[in-house]
Amino acid sequence: MSCQIRTQLTDNKQEFHTSPDISLNIRNMKQLEYSVLARRTNQIKDELKKGVKKSYREVIDVSWGDPHRAGVKPLSFVRQVLAACIYPQLMDGDKLMVDVKQRAQMLLRACPGGSVGKSYAYIQYGRVSEYITRRDGGVPSHPENIYISSGSQWALTNILKVLVNSEASPRTGVLTPVPCHSTTILSLMALGAEVVPYYLREEQGWALDVEELQRAWGSAKEVCNPVGLYVINPGNPAGYVQSRKSMQEVIRFAAEKRLFLLADEVYQDCVFGEETEFVSYKRALAEMGSPLSDTVELASFHTTSKGLMGECGLRAGYVELVNLDPAVMKHIYSLFSADSCAPVLGQFALDVMTNPPQPGDPSYPLYMKVDHFLFLIHRKAFTEFINSLPGFSCQPVEGGAFAFPRVFLPPKAIETAKELGMKPDTFYCMRLLEEAGVLSSPGSEYGQQEGTYHIRFCIMTPSEIMEEILRRLSTFHKRFMNEFS
Amino acid sequence: MSCQIRTQLTDNKQEFHTSPDISLNIRNMKQLEYSVLARRTNQIKDELKKGVKKSYREVIDVSWGDPHRAGVKPLSFVRQVLAACIYPQLMDGDKLMVDVKQRAQMLLRACPGGSVGKSYAYIQYGRVSEYITRRDGGVPSHPENIYISSGSQWALTNILKVLVNSEASPRTGVLTPVPCHSTTILSLMALGAEVVPYYLREEQGWALDVEELQRAWGSAKEVCNPVGLYVINPGNPAGYVQSRKSMQEVIRFAAEKRLFLLADEVYQDCVFGEETEFVSYKRALAEMGSPLSDTVELASFHTTSKGLMGECGLRAGYVELVNLDPAVMKHIYSLFSADSCAPVLGQFALDVMTNPPQPGDPSYPLYMKVDHFLFLIHRKAFTEFINSLPGFSCQPVEGGAFAFPRVFLPPKAIETAKELGMKPDTFYCMRLLEEAGVLSSPGSEYGQQEGTYHIRFCIMTPSEIMEEILRRLSTFHKRFMNEFS
Numbered sequence: 001m002s003c004q005i006r007t008q009l010t011d012n013k014q015e016f017h018t019s020p021d022i023s024l025n026i027r028n029m030k031q032l033e034y035s036v037l038a039r040r041t042n043q044i045k046d047e048l049k050k051g052v053k054k055s056y057r058e059v060i061d062v063s064w065g066d067p068h069r070a071g072v073k074p075l076s077f078v079r080q081v082l083a084a085c086i087y088p089q090l091m092d093g094d095k096l097m098v099d100v101k102q103r104a105q106m107l108l109r110a111c112p113g114g115s116v117g118k119s120y121a122y123i124q125y126g127r128v129s130e131y132i133t134r135r136d137g138g139v140p141s142h143p144e145n146i147y148i149s150s151g152s153q154w155a156l157t158n159i160l161k162v163l164v165n166s167e168a169s170p171r172t173g174v175l176t177p178v179p180c181h182s183t184t185i186l187s188l189m190a191l192g193a194e195v196v197p198y199y200l201r202e203e204q205g206w207a208l209d210v211e212e213l214q215r216a217w218g219s220a221k222e223v224c225n226p227v228g229l230y231v232i233n234p235g236n237p238a239g240y241v242q243s244r245k246s247m248q249e250v251i252r253f254a255a256e257k258r259l260f261l262l263a264d265e266v267y268q269d270c271v272f273g274e275e276t277e278f279v280s281y282k283r284a285l286a287e288m289g290s291p292l293s294d295t296v297e298l299a300s301f302h303t304t305s306k307g308l309m310g311e312c313g314l315r316a317g318y319v320e321l322v323n324l325d326p327a328v329m330k331h332i333y334s335l336f337s338a339d340s341c342a343p344v345l346g347q348f349a350l351d352v353m354t355n356p357p358q359p360g361d362p363s364y365p366l367y368m369k370v371d372h373f374l375f376l377i378h379r380k381a382f383t384e385f386i387n388s389l390p391g392f393s394c395q396p397v398e399g400g401a402f403a404f405p406r407v408f409l410p411p412k413a414i415e416t417a418k419e420l421g422m423k424p425d426t427f428y429c430m431r432l433l434e435e436a437g438v439l440s441s442p443g444s445e446y447g448q449q450e451g452t453y454h455i456r457f458c459i460m461t462p463s464e465i466m467e468e469i470l471r472r473l474s475t476f477h478k479r480f481m482n483e484f485s
Numbered sequence: 486m487s488c489q490i491r492t493q494l495t496d497n498k499q500e501f502h503t504s505p506d507i508s509l510n511i512r513n514m515k516q517l518e519y520s521v522l523a524r525r526t527n528q529i530k531d532e533l534k535k536g537v538k539k540s541y542r543e544v545i546d547v548s549w550g551d552p553h554r555a556g557v558k559p560l561s562f563v564r565q566v567l568a569a570c571i572y573p574q575l576m577d578g579d580k581l582m583v584d585v586k587q588r589a590q591m592l593l594r595a596c597p598g599g600s601v602g603k604s605y606a607y608i609q610y611g612r613v614s615e616y617i618t619r620r621d622g623g624v625p626s627h628p629e630n631i632y633i634s635s636g637s638q639w640a641l642t643n644i645l646k647v648l649v650n651s652e653a654s655p656r657t658g659v660l661t662p663v664p665c666h667s668t669t670i671l672s673l674m675a676l677g678a679e680v681v682p683y684y685l686r687e688e689q690g691w692a693l694d695v696e697e698l699q700r701a702w703g704s705a706k707e708v709c710n711p712v713g714l715y716v717i718n719p720g721n722p723a724g725y726v727q728s729r730k731s732m733q734e735v736i737r738f739a740a741e742k743r744l745f746l747l748a749d750e751v752y753q754d755c756v757f758g759e760e761t762e763f764v765s766y767k768r769a770l771a772e773m774g775s776p777l778s779d780t781v782e783l784a785s786f787h788t789t790s791k792g793l794m795g796e797c798g799l800r801a802g803y804v805e806l807v808n809l810d811p812a813v814m815k816h817i818y819s820l821f822s823a824d825s826c827a828p829v830l831g832q833f834a835l836d837v838m839t840n841p842p843q844p845g846d847p848s849y850p851l852y853m854k855v856d857h858f859l860f861l862i863h864r865k866a867f868t869e870f871i872n873s874l875p876g877f878s879c880q881p882v883e884g885g886a887f888a889f890p891r892v893f894l895p896p897k898a899i900e901t902a903k904e905l906g907m908k909p910d911t912f913y914c915m916r917l918l919e920e921a922g923v924l925s926s927p928g929s930e931y932g933q934q935e936g937t938y939h940i941r942f943c944i945m946t947p948s949e950i951m952e953e954i955l956r957r958l959s960t961f962h963k964r965f966m967n968e969f970s
Contacts, residue, residue: 079572086830087561087568090575111798150635150800150828313596313829315635315800343635343828344798345571 036422037063037429041439056437060469062458063441065181065236065401067310070461075309077363078352081107082314082345097362107348124148124351128318131354135268136283145321145329147336148347152266152303152317157187158335159299159319162328163228163260166192173224175216175259177208179404179446179454181236184264194224199449202406205395206240210249217257229259234267234278234399237446237456239379241276241399247284254296261298266317269307269353270460272379273398282322298322304349306401310460316346378459378466379403385470389477401460404443407453413484425453431480436472521907522548522914526924541922545954547943548926550666550721550886552795555946562848563794563837566592567830582847592833609633609836613803616839620753621768630806630814632821633832637751637788637802642672643820644784644804647813648713648745651677658709660701660744662693664889664931664939666721669749679709684934687891690880691725695734702742714744719752719763719884722931722941724864726761726884732769739781746783751802754792754838755945757864758883767807783807789834791886795945801831863944863951864888870955874962886945889928892938898969910938916965921957 041059048054062070077100084090084104091101110124125143132141149155164172173194176185180197188195198216200206208231220226231250233242242250254261263281271278282300286293303317321329341347357364379397386394386405394405409417409424417427425442432438432455443454459466526544533543547555562585569575569589576586595609610628617626634640649657658679661670665682673680683701685691693716705711716735718727727735739746748766756763767785771778788802806814826832842849864882871879871890879890894902894909902912910927917923917940928939944951 076572083568083572083575086571087564090568093580095578315828343800343831345830346828 036426037433037439037441040430040433044433044437054437055435056472059433059437059439060461060465060472061439062461062469063439063456065306065458065460066312067308067401067458067460068312070458071465072310072460072462074311075352075367077357077367078309078311078349080363081352082348085345085348099357099361099363103352107351111344124347127351128354129320132280132282132320136280136286139283139286141282141320145324146318147321147332148316148318148342148350149336150315150317150342150346151305152264152301152319153183153187155317155319155336156184156262156264156299156301157191158332159262159321160187160191160193160228161335162332163262164188164191164193168225170194171224172228173220173226174228174230174262175213175220175226176230177232179237179443179448180230180232182445184230185447194220194226196220196224196226197447200235200238200240202238202395202449202452205398206235206238206404208242208246208250210253213250213253226257227260228262229254229257230262230264231281232264233281234265234271235402235404236264236267236400237402237441237443237454238395238404239397239400239402240395241271241273241278244279244284244287247279247281248288251281251285251288251292251296255292261296263298263300265300266303266306267400268302269309270401271399273396276398278399282320285322295323297324304346304353309349309353311346311349314343314346314349316342316350318350377463378461382457382459382466382470385474389474391481392477397459401458403457403459404446404454405457406443407455409453410481410484413480416484425455428453428480429455432473432476435479436476438469438472438476521911522918522924522926525915525918529918529922539922540920541957544918544922544924545946545950545957546924547946547954548924548941550791550943550945551797552793552886552943552945553797555943556950557795557945557947559796560794560837560852562842562852563796563834565848566837567799567833570830570833584842584846584848588837592836596829609832612836613839614805617765617767617805621765621771624768624771626767626805630809631803632806632817633801633803633827633835634821635800635802635827635831636790637749637786637804638668638672640802640804640821641669641747641749641784641786642676643817644747644806645672645676645678645713646820647817648747649673649676649678653710655679656709657713658705658711659713659715659747660698660705660711661715662717664722664928664933665715665717667930669715670932679705679711681705681709681711682932685720685723685725687723687880687934687937690883691720691723691889693727693731693735695738698735698738711742712745713747714739714742715747715749716766717749718766719750719756720887720889721749721752721885722887722889722926722928722939723880724882724885724887724889725880726756726758726763729764729769729772732764732766733773736766736770736773736777736781740777746781748783748785750785751788751791752885753787754794755886756884758881761883763884767805770807780808782809789831789838794834794838796831796834799828799831799834801827801835803835862948863946867942867944867951867955870959874959876966877962882944886943888942888944889931889939890942891928892940894938895966895969898965901969910940913938913965914940917958917961920964921961923954923957923961 044059048058068074080096080100081103084096084100085107088108090096091104125146125148128146129141129143133139147155171192171194173196174188175196175198178197178199185195196216198212201209217226234240261281265280268278268280280300281298285296285298300320301317304314305312357367382403383394383397386392391408392405394403397403407428409428413427414424417424420427423442423444425444429440429442432440441456443456446456448454529544533539553559565581565585566588569581569585570592573593575581576589610631610633613631614626614628618624632640656677656679658681659673660681660683663682663684670680681701683697686694702711719725746766750765753763753765765785766783770781770783785805786802789799790797842852867888868879868882871877876893877890879888882888892913894913898912899909902909905912908927908929910929914925914927917925926941928941931941933939
């Protein structure tokens with residue numbers, strides 16, 4: 001029997017392909033690069049526990065897009081509402097604000113039988129679509145075009161299942177930005193899609209350039225059938241925010257090449273630049289008018305895991321679909337129906353995210369007190385600081401949770417890394433971890449132009465932690481550059 | 486683009502097969518049969534709201550295996566621990582018992598950073614394996630053989646992905662009981678497996694008969710390659726509990742035919758018969774000694790959604806794997822790693838389920854007060870009552886959440902149903918819903934011997950609801966039988 005299964009495994013084994021001309025070495029990158037660092041982090045933590053002396057007392061982990069992990073406190077309103085839903089007796093006393101109780105009661109009423117436990121089927125699509133309509137200045141959103149799932153990545157995978165024909169020859173291609181967070185790339189590979197990279201223009205603030213899309217599409221046509229275009233806005237790992245003009249160009253390109261637009265907009269609440277605003281792809285598309293607004297197929301993703309909510313542990317997100325053929329919608333409906341529903345408490349958090357306390361509500365002042373504004377300070381402090389270090393160059397951070405500076409590693413450092421069998425940026429991260437106790441993640445996890453190296457830092461942390469990071473980074477970086485110069 | 490996707494859909498479309506000689510009409514059964522009833526239920530609820538007069542004021546829903554939906558109160562200890570984890574400030578006062586606080590603190594300590602939000606990776610495999618070892622009287626369980634997921638069905642689907650080669654010819658077959666709850670059958674079909682039915686012996690209390698397994702296996706060999714044997718113990722929809730002797734026969738059969746045993750044991754905490762005890766397949770296998778105990782491959786599933794916990798909305802379950810080849814384990818590891826982790830609060834509920842309050846703990850008395858014993862009364866009251874009705878026959882209910890009585894429908898009722906384009910048991914359920922306001926589910930959802938009809942009732946409800954159900958059912962059933970006799 002074991003043999004039988006083993007044989008099947010061999011038969012089933014998915015060959016992960018990328019275009020031959022691509023310098024990205026995506027395969028297993030997440031596993032290989034990150035796991036080396038994660039393993040060493042755990043060892044260091046154990047050493048610190050055992051009293052081994054180091055120049056730091058604890059490891060600061062800014063390698064994830066998980067603000068709570070990076071030290072940000074959860075939003076009280078969210079947590080109070082959830083606690084009241086979980087254990088409604090809490091509402092008896094006067095410990096909770098009246099708007100907390102009202103929200104909890106409203107959410108429980110929507111559950112079959114009024115308990116979070118009995119809710120295989122709690123649905124709040126209407127509340128989400130109202131939020132989207134408000135966000136997009138009145139562009140209508142319909143509940144039947146929204147699917148709630150256990151996180152946005154889950155929703156994306158379901159949409160990709162429809163888009164990608166894993167048995168097609170030539171293979172199905174999806175244009176994907178470089179750099180790009182790795183979860184989507186792993187999903188694409190798992191489905192047997194061809195990951196077609198298009199490079200963001202770092203020197204132009206990671207701009208999305210249509211000429212580059214053209215080039216990518218042209219090279220893709222030789223090896224696959226490109227059907228999708230994946231965009232991330234605001235960026236991850238690079239903290240850009242797309243302008244409306246850039247989005248319009250992308251939409252026209254998608255229309256011309258008949259590409260399905262997959263818009264990863266999970267950082268839509270985290271836009272900080274003074275003259276920057278978040279515009280959803282849906283809104284940009286609607287504003288372009290017919291025929292584009294009636295024809296370009298679009299899926300937009302959002303989640304409770306990111307941004308100011310940061311509730312990764314609750315598992316909820318959604319996708320909104322635009323201009324899809326009814327037959328395709330029917331298939332998507334079956335796909336989402338076959339999944340077990342998103343956890344009810346995650347759905348409740350989604351309700352709070354899309355309908356936060358309003359001015360005048362008792363919980364409003366505390367809700368707004370969140371370190372909202374810290375990020376404004378950080379992004380400037382961080383980029384200014386890092387640009388002052390020799391050999392670092394960081395584009396402005398306008399949105400999202402990350403900075404993605406380029407590091408110009410000395411040839412001797414690159415050589416040493418290669419001798420150790422490590423990628424040069426991973427080598428840098430490893431030394432930063434080892435010597436300064438800061439866990440970051442190497443650019444090779446996300447893809448980067450050949451010969452360039454980057455480091456991703458989650459900058460969504462409290463100020464005191466950010467100051468400590470900069471202190472440690474500064475000392476370490478100068479020593480590192482000296483050592484290898 | 487729409488056309489492109491549509492073409493792909495046609496290419497991808499999964500043909501759902503069952504063996505040609507099988508009377509089960511599994512295809513779409515859940516969708517078709519249940520949705521008709523669910524839709525009518527919603528209409529009736531609306532009518533009641535609008536003041537339409539009926540013989541009942543509200544619909545009682547015993548069609549699901551969701552005890553909270555059927556009126557059972559959630560366990561306070563579980564809910565208090567979760568509320569304290571969500572909003573730790575609750576632990577400041579003296580409202581919560583000391584063991585609630587201790588448990589919450591222990592669980593939060595295990596989270597990276599101490600918050601349920603930052604826990605993409607909270608792991609408690611050790612606590613689950615300790616539980617299993619205790620349950621099985623010392624048979625060792627190893628954390629590395631356990632995978633926690635967003636519900637047991639999720640875990641089952643991952644294991645099936647390894648077992649079923651969707652491209653194989655002949656197709657991969659999995660022996661599956663009749664009756665069987667439909668989620669597993671839908672998973673098997675979605676993966677392109679051949680569902681090979683074996684019939685439980687109703688007249689012997691739904692016994693699993695090895696001769697019938699032999700017959701099923703023999704007929705399967707002609708159309709597919711049978712690699713798995715799926716067993717449900719305690720039963721769903723039929724409330725049997727397998728004896729150790731019966732399990733030993735099944736294990737020997739699986740060994741002889743080299744079948745992978747898939748043991749759905751999600752109702753393991755719900756065993757009520759006086760001389761009945763739950764024995765896990767793992768324990769039965771271990772007790773049989775070498776070579777069987779070292780070779781038969783087994784996956785056992787459990788969940789927080791069922792039984793006394795009934796926390797469907799939290800989404801957590803696990804699978805334990807026994808005797809799998811290391812290469813296969815590695816593949817399974819990747820599969821589970823690629824999924825997003827189970828929601829953290831679900832994982833916490835799993836911790837409470839596997840480590841409930843012990844005698845002496847402050848929360849113990851309340852924890853034990855749960856309607857534990859109501860089910861003991863119900864199962865007897867229900868079967869006795871239903872056996873007293875003309876045309877009903879119910880086997881003893883020894884475990885699980887359901888009774889699955891057979892109803893001998895008069896030929897005129899069967900004819901009328903057919904004229905209406907309905908299955909006869911669905912017709913019965915529809916009339917029961919319409920006239921008595923009780924939503925049950927028809928046997929055709931679960932599979933049944935051709936020409937027999939059954940109704941599934943969730944009997945895990947508070948006593949007053951159960952009494953009301955019996956009252957309504959009695960009046961309705963007599964009228965129904967008169968009408969069609």
